[in-house]
Amino acid sequence: MKPVTLKQIAEQLNISVTTVSKALKDYSDVSPKTKALVKELAKTLNYKPNTFAVNLRTKESKTIGLIIPVIVHHFFSNVIRGIISQAEKKGYLVIILQSNESYELEKKQIDLLMSQRVDGILISLANGTANFSHLNEVIAQDKPLVMFDKIAKIVKCSKIIIDDRKAAYMATQHLIDTGCKRIAHFRGALLPQNSIDRFLGYKKALLDNNMPYDPSLVYICECGDMSFEEGKKNAQQLLNDHNDVDGIFINTDLVAIGAMTEFNKQGVKVPEDISIVGFSNWFMSSVISPTLTTVDQPGYEMGRAAFKQLYREMKQLKKNKPVVYKEIVLETALVKRESTKELVK
Amino acid sequence: MKPVTLKQIAEQLNISVTTVSKALKDYSDVSPKTKALVKELAKTLNYKPNTFAVNLRTKESKTIGLIIPVIVHHFFSNVIRGIISQAEKKGYLVIILQSNESYELEKKQIDLLMSQRVDGILISLANGTANFSHLNEVIAQDKPLVMFDKIAKIVKCSKIIIDDRKAAYMATQHLIDTGCKRIAHFRGALLPQNSIDRFLGYKKALLDNNMPYDPSLVYICECGDMSFEEGKKNAQQLLNDHNDVDGIFINTDLVAIGAMTEFNKQGVKVPEDISIVGFSNWFMSSVISPTLTTVDQPGYEMGRAAFKQLYREMKQLKKNKPVVYKEIVLETALVKRESTKELVK
DNA sequence: CTGAAAGCGCTTACAG
DNA sequence: CTGAAAGCGCTTACAG
Secondary structure, X not given: OOOOOHHHHHHHHOOOHHHHHHHHOOOOOOOHHHHHHHHHHHHHOOOOOOHHHHHHHHOOOOEEEEEEOOOOOHHHHHHHHHHHHXXXXXXXXXXXXXXXXXXXXXXHHHHHHHHOXXXXXXXXXXXXXXXXXXXXXXXXXXXXXXXXXXXXXXXXXXXXXXXHHHHHHHHHHHHHHOOOOOEEEEOXXXXXXXXXXXXXXXXXXXXXXXXXXXXXXXXXXXXXXXOHHHHHHHHHHHHHHOOOOOEEEEOOHHHHHHHXXXXXXXXXXXXXXXXXXXXXXXXXXXXXXXXXXXXXXXXXXXXHHHHHHHHHHHHHHHOOOOOOOOXXXXXXXXXXXXXXXXXXX | OOOOOHHHHHHHHOOXXXXXXXXXXXXXXXXXXXXXXXXXXXXXXXXXXXXXXXXXXXXXXXXXXXXXXXXXXXXXXXXXXXXXXXXXXXXXXXXXXXXXXXXXXXXXXXXHHHHOOOOEEEEOOOOOOOOOHHHHHHHHOOOOEEEEOOOOOOOOOEEEEEOHHHHHXXXXXXXXXXXXXXXXXXXXXXXXXXXXXXXXXXXXHHHHOOOOOOHHHEEOOOOOOOOHHHHHHHHHHHHHXXXXXXXXXXXXXXXXXXXXXXXXXXXXXXXXXXXXXXXEOOHHHHOOOOOOEEEEOOHHHHXXXXXXXXXXXXXXXXXXXXXXXXXXXXXXXXXXXXXXXXXXX
């Protein structure tokens, strides 16, 4: 059963393809009578415009691309939800690719999306990405591009982020306020901006509270992805290296949970011996024990905001109007739970 | 900067568009010299074929659609990963939609994907789906369709599943083997096949062990989605209704975790007072305490298998060869953890 | 080995 | 109010 075309409708009604096309799109220069006839037949024949042809004519695909480091992470799946739901509202479909934190893959996927001629691209960078020419090329070709969460400051485009530095500061301050005297930090990989900013927030909080900053207390994620195993490994290492640490600010909940699991195994009590603050507020952080104090990061909202901005830019582009890049900073909140102690009065 | 077309290459080289097209596709009837010239220029100009035009000609989009009930669920995000990675290998892109367990949405999304003329569709049904005409229509239009996990037996198409009945039987048998005498079941919604099959597996295990089947011990999920809250609510209800239940087989890990949280709050000890087996082996089940005994369901593998089958069918269709529907059953395994007791010798 | 021509199914500027 | 025509950028059967 072949799909119905405009031509078939036109032939059956003995009118031109032009008129059929215009009737279906409610052009004002078609008689109401013709419109009614056309629409009725289109409906009975279950006519669906051929998107391929429409795309070719309009040079639009009503499809956007999304590149995300890891889909299964709670934060990112929430971002995806936000993007898809907003896109659907505006009649856009979303092609999703996973970069697996690899720069090479990310680059290939950008190429793929450009070949596919998506109308715009949303991206959260891989940890491995240090070169941004693939992104600048997208921009150079006038393809709207919006980065979120894991961004590169140097790339000129819109960005949806949180204030990582401030959030990390809050988190560290909370450890200090609850009596921690020697606070370690499990940071992410070296490159990502958010990992840098969270580190800087941690450092600033220490200094503002007249606590010494000790580089040996900062553990870098070498493997590139922020995993449960990474948390266990770092926790083990920390216990070997130091016996006076009483608080840790950890870059991601999943890593924090890995660390807590290890501490639990080793008989180190959380928060009595060591307090822990995570980052991102994954669902599971609220159900493990002790429940994890963390920074809530609005994934769903971030996804929505990212699509909205992309949509704005796609619309401007279509009208040949100038695009104004925006940097939208979403609010975060510290969620206090059992992995940190009560406030010291 | 407008994209380069075949015409531009042809003009610059003073040859025909036909020859350029054939040269780029390595047709045997183009001289090696011409080929070399064309390819070189194409490369320097960064020529990318216009997918819209290619699609229109070839009637293929090299894109498939995926409809999934909930993205953030660990099992489903793993399925997505499996699908995307396999699709990428074969040069296919994946458009993802979330049905939110709603039949109405699912139907709309099928329509959307058909309008978009994707080459094939992968779907896991919404809990609310009891009418399958939207799916039969897809099949009637010769569009390859593969269902996975949440399937409808009555729809004639390929299916990738696990043996839910067997897995549930295993899970229940484990509760029996570890000494449970009165076993409840939190089943999913009424409609989904897997929720029915898991219930039947539970029931069969009881009967095979000469244990009475008591309908009042089966709690149905009314709200439609299998959530954490659902687990808490059912657990509460169970404590009200019965004081002799010592084991529960729960349809989904997330619900099981909700139940455990509630039990913990009420001072009911797991597994001492009540043993629990979940289903799906979500990551978080291995990090909560007690860790959750559950049935491991191979999400990533299921995604891969689903795409592979779809790919086979798309290839057959292209060659105008008959499509053979397959029902592929993947293996599951019981993962024994702390929420159930040791085997009774 | 090369190329003119038709056509995929639409949209839209233009003529009447 | 209606329609002929051009064109979006490809692919491919066919002629030479």
